[in-house]
Amino acid sequence: MSTSVKERICTIECPECEFDFSLEAPSKGEVIACPDCQLNLLVTGVTGETVDVELTETDAEDWGQ
Ligand SMILES: [Zn+2]
Structure with missing residues (x-):
């Protein structure tokens, strides 16, 4: 029983809207x-199957202050 490629499905929760979704084998960065x-x-x-994410800064929009 050997699987050369094991797909790892990870669950991610969006820190902004708390939407849960899955992603296949995400990597840091x-x-x-x-x-x-x-x-x-x-x-x-x-x-493991837990992925930590944080919002990235976006400057494409929201120029105002
Ligand atoms: Zn979201």
Whole structure:
């Protein structure tokens, strides 16, 4: 019983909208987009099936202060 490639599905919770979604084998440093609110999330750590993400700074919009 050996699988050369084991797909690891990880669960991610968006820190902005709390939407739960799954991603296949994310890696630290990867930037992903929340499928719900479309914000960019930076993967800061992967532990087993738990993925830590944080919002990335976006300056494409919201120039005002
Ligand atoms: Zn979101």
